Amino acid sequence: MTDRPTAQLSRRSLLAAAAALSAPAIARAATFPDRPIRLICPWTAGGSTDLQMRAIAEAAGKILGQPMVVENRPGAGGTLGAVALLQARPDGYTLAQLPITVFRYPFMQATPQWNPLTDFTFISHITGYLFGVVVRADSPFRTFPDLIAWAKANPGKLTYGTPGVGSTLHITMEQIALKAGVEFLHVPFRGVAENQTALLAGTVMASADSSGWAQLVRDGKLRLLVTWGAERAKSFPDVPTLKELGYDIVSASPYGFGGPKGMDPPVVRTLDEAFRRAIDDPGHLSILERFDMQPWYLSSAExxxxxxxxxxNEKTMVQRLGLRL
Structure with missing residues (x-):
């Protein structure tokens, strides 16, 4: 004979379990986040990206009520954060910067490691870089035309560093070389710290990088020859842009933050809202101003x-230039 109360309890338990499984997103959104969030910076510590990400992570963590911890994974042209997302759970606790190389590398590889549009969840677009070319303060190159003139007279001997093969800095320098009719010798590094160290040591003659060089320029240790924005940098109004020097090139390399594919929409909205508010945090804005980076917020859908x-755009550019890793 069946024990009726036990049977009713069993059915209630099954119904409760089914209900819990049918609404996981609601439950997770209500409790998210309940532990620290990891934000991967695919560049070395101390550079403009690292400092910007730490500033916004601190502000976003306060909004979310849980720490957002920045983890550096430099190398591979800034794509190691994207690689980490491919193996991460889509629970919102592992995020990464998505630099432009994430959208470029698949078209430079015989066997792409990821599809940039289907393998990630786009959370918030944040900002873009100020790029430029610097030399040591004691360099004979007083201007960017001086550097180009020397490169013309010494084919293949002018060495310059960047954060990696296939980076926007590498590609833009090669575009400059093509337009100027010169040949440079590219020396790739893992990030701004290694790039600057090599320049200061005289290992390379010039460095093309984001504005992590700004303080060294202000301190008189480096000389800024040219910037790559549409207009002159506010902090360096005496330095010309590439366009002013006759090169029809503007390069800012925009970036945002993403997560693994398949994230719950309520969790994405929670993170997006936190980043939207954190962008305007005074501590974060001071870092952007320090490196002449502009706030450039886009929502998840945008x-x-x-x-x-x-x-x-990156696919077209890679095919046009015939770029390969």
């Missing part, structure tokens, strides 16, 4: 649409 256009 960022996804922007990423689709960016991917198409």
């Amino acid at each position: 960022y996804a649409a922007f990423a689709a256009q960016l991917t198409e």
